[in-house]
Amino acid sequence: MLNSLDNELLETIADLHEIPMGAYNIRKNGQKEGRNVTANIDIVSKTDKDGIDIIIKPGTVGESVHIPVIMSASGLNDTVYNTFEIGEGSDVFIVAGCGIHNPGEEDSEHDGVHEFFVRKGAKMKYVEKHYGEGGGKGKRIMNPKTIIEVEEDGVAELEMIQIKGVDDTLRETEIRLHKNAKVVVTERLLTFRDQFADSRIVIELLGEGSSAQVISRSVAQDDSVQKFYFNLVGKNKCMGHVECDSIIMHNAKVYSTPEISALHEDANLIHEAAIGKIASDQLIKLMSLGMTEREAEDRILAGFLH
Amino acid sequence: MLELKNISLNVGKDSKDILNDVSFDFDSRKLYVITGPNGGGKSSLAKIIMGIYEPTQGQILFEGEDITNHDITQRAKLGIGYAFQQPPRFKGIKVRDLLKMASGETADYKHMCALLQDVGLCSQDYIDREVDDSLSGGELKRIEIATIMARDLKVAVFDEPEAGIDLWSFQKLAETFKNIHEKHDTTIVIISHQERILNLADEVIVMADGKVKEVTSKENFFADLEREELDCMCGLDCSKGVDKNVELIG
Numbered sequence: 181m182l183n184s185l186d187n188e189l190l191e192t193i194a195d196l197h198e199i200p201m202g203a204y205n206i207r208k209n210g211q212k213e214g215r216n217v218t219a220n221i222d223i224v225s226k227t228d229k230d231g232i233d234i235i236i237k238p239g240t241v242g243e244s245v246h247i248p249v250i251m252s253a254s255g256l257n258d259t260v261y262n263t264f265e266i267g268e269g270s271d272v273f274i275v276a277g278c279g280i281h282n283p284g285e286e287d288s289e290h291d292g293v294h295e296f297f298v299r300k301g302a303k304m305k306y307v308e309k310h311y312g313e314g315g316g317k318g319k320r321i322m323n324p325k326t327i328i329e330v331e332e333d334g335v336a337e338l339e340m341i342q343i344k345g346v347d348d349t350l351r352e353t354e355i356r357l358h359k360n361a362k363v364v365v366t367e368r369l370l371t372f373r374d375q376f377a378d379s380r381i382v383i384e385l386l387g388e389g390s391s392a393q394v395i396s397r398s399v400a401q402d403d404s405v406q407k408f409y410f411n412l413v414g415k416n417k418c419m420g421h422v423e424c425d426s427i428i429m430h431n432a433k434v435y436s437t438p439e440i441s442a443l444h445e446d447a448n449l450i451h452e453a454a455i456g457k458i459a460s461d462q463l464i465k466l467m468s469l470g471m472t473e474r475e476a477e478d479r480i481l482a483g484f485l486h
Numbered sequence: 487m488l489e490l491k492n493i494s495l496n497v498g499k500d501s502k503d504i505l506n507d508v509s510f511d512f513d514s515r516k517l518y519v520i521t522g523p524n525g526g527g528k529s530s531l532a533k534i535i536m537g538i539y540e541p542t543q544g545q546i547l548f549e550g551e552d553i554t555n556h557d558i559t560q561r562a563k564l565g566i567g568y569a570f571q572q573p574p575r576f577k578g579i580k581v582r583d584l585l586k587m588a589s590g591e592t593a594d595y596k597h598m599c600a601l602l603q604d605v606g607l608c609s610q611d612y613i614d615r616e617v618d619d620s621l622s623g624g625e626l627k628r629i630e631i632a633t634i635m636a637r638d639l640k641v642a643v644f645d646e647p648e649a650g651i652d653l654w655s656f657q658k659l660a661e662t663f664k665n666i667h668e669k670h671d672t673t674i675v676i677i678s679h680q681e682r683i684l685n686l687a688d689e690v691i692v693m694a695d696g697k698v699k700e701v702t703s704k705e706n707f708f709a710d711l712e713r714e715e716l717d718c719m720c721g722l723d724c725s726k727g728v729d730k731n732v733e734l735i736g
């Protein structure tokens with residue numbers, strides 16, 4: 181059964197108020213908590229390891245899949261391997277998320293691999309939210325790995341959001357794009373206290389006419405540390421653009437390593453990176469509208485991470 | 487109502503004063519235009535009024551209260567506003583968000599549209615745009631002006647509102663200033679180099695070298711300007727300035 185705490189976590193990570201419409205699979209404290217399949221979307225448990233296969237029939241349009249994971253006990257170590265098969269010509273919305281409520285002294289950890297096959301001409305929007313809470317000393321650790329293969333004319337849109345709450349994270353994203361395939365990755369990250377986050381995104385542009393766009397924005401506060409690594413590998417006539425922007429505050433540290441690798445003369449790759457404080461003229465402007473410095477800061481950060 | 491007393495501003499050691507013993511009394515309900523050469527200290531004076539710069543010397547009184555040590559937020563809450571000469575851009579903040587913040591969260595959709603129209607922007611096209619690099623210079627500038635118009639102010643300072651704004655929008659803007667001046671009690675201070683704006687002035691303040699050089703009526707200002715035009719100050723060997731240069735050399 182889902183209690184009110186679970187529902188709160190669900191709402192935060194999956195914008196779900198109660199049990200979702202459409203296909204879903206809810207995992208709680210390492211166990212299957214609920215599942216629903218539809219005529220076009222099947223979910224089956226893997227037999228060789230922990231995890232599920234989500235199979236979306238070709239031509240499925242306008243349907244959604246929710247696969248939240250919630251952890252509300254201390255000292256758990258949960259690992260899953262989920263495989264998504266997005267059938268040819270389909271257009272779907274997938275929401276995954278992990279909420280950890282760690283009330284105790286021991287660390288809770290969720291490691292997951294999400295593997296996607298976006299088939300010919302299919303379109304997928306994938307939203308992943310990571311969220312942690314709980315008053316104990318136990319750390320909330322999440323190490324998600326996302327692997328996406330986008331076939332000819334396919335489109336993948338990724339939104340990866342992690343705002344506070346997760347103490348230690350290594351997120352790895354590997355994307356392979358075939359002919360005319362396209363990916364747009366939006367990353368939002370906020371760390372505070374002594375949190376650590378490491379995000380690595382590698383996109384291989386294999387097919388002619390493939391394109392990738394990455395927009396990463398992060399805010400590092402207090403004593404937190406962030407590391408970024410981006411690599412666009414252009415192996416064909418392709419377009420790639422990475423834009424990463426970090427706001428650094430207090431004693432935080434941000435390391436950003438950009439790499440663009442052109443292995444084809446028609447590979448057109450751009451990387452833009454900036455790390456800096458909140459601009460003082462932005463603060464002054466909002467203060468001159470009557471806000472305190474603190475309020476102005478909050479508004480600027482909220483907009484930036486929007 | 488807003489009184490500047492012997493204001494001086496000096497950043498860094500040994501450098502010359504940006505503002506040098508400026509005293510001026512702004513009356514309520516009047517429209518002032520501050521003009522003068524580039525670098526004369528106009529924006530610095532505006533920033534002193536808003537609390538962005540702290541004067542090295544002098545005092546600021548607002549409705550009789552000493553506000554010299556008030557910070558920006560406190561002055562904003564008292565009803566002082568400043569439209570930047572070079573407004574900042576914000577990633578992820580929309581025009582509607584900024585107008586809403588400016589109005590103290592009170593402005594509704596209709597009000598925001600009216601504000602945008604007052605600065606010559608089509609509200610439908612702009613209200614959901616982000617106030618980021620995607621806006622042109624003139625668009626940004628007009629949105630900046632709208633944020634000041636969204637507020638209920640006792641003193642509103644506009645820093646070169648005409649800069650970068652096309653002729654058509656500028657005409658609209660000048661009309662808007664005129665309307666505000668006629669309908670509201672706000673004391674309006676416009677830093678400007680434009681004849682059309684100068685024409686709105688109850689008083690013209692000429693600033694140069696960190697000082698108030700002259701306070702005059704617009705009629706006298708234009709009369710003086712015409713005389714000076716005959717008598718070029720450029721200091722070069724130009725046709726108008728020949729006599730003067732000869733005089734200087736002699």
Ligand SMILES: Nc1ncnc2c1ncn2[C@@H]1O[C@H](COP(=O)(O)OP(=O)(O)OP(=O)(O)O)[C@@H](O)[C@H]1O
Nearest residue numbers: 497504522523524525526527528529530531571646
């Ligand atoms: N923060 C600062 N640090 C150093 N010098 C400054 C600073 N602010 C202003 N100044 C200098 O003070 C002088 C007056 O500048 P200010 O911006 O007030 O001029 P202005 O009259 O508004 O000129 P413009 O017509 O070009 O806008 C200039 O010489 C400028 O370089």
Ligand SMILES: [Mg+2]
Nearest residue numbers: 528529530571
């Ligand atoms: Mg100026």
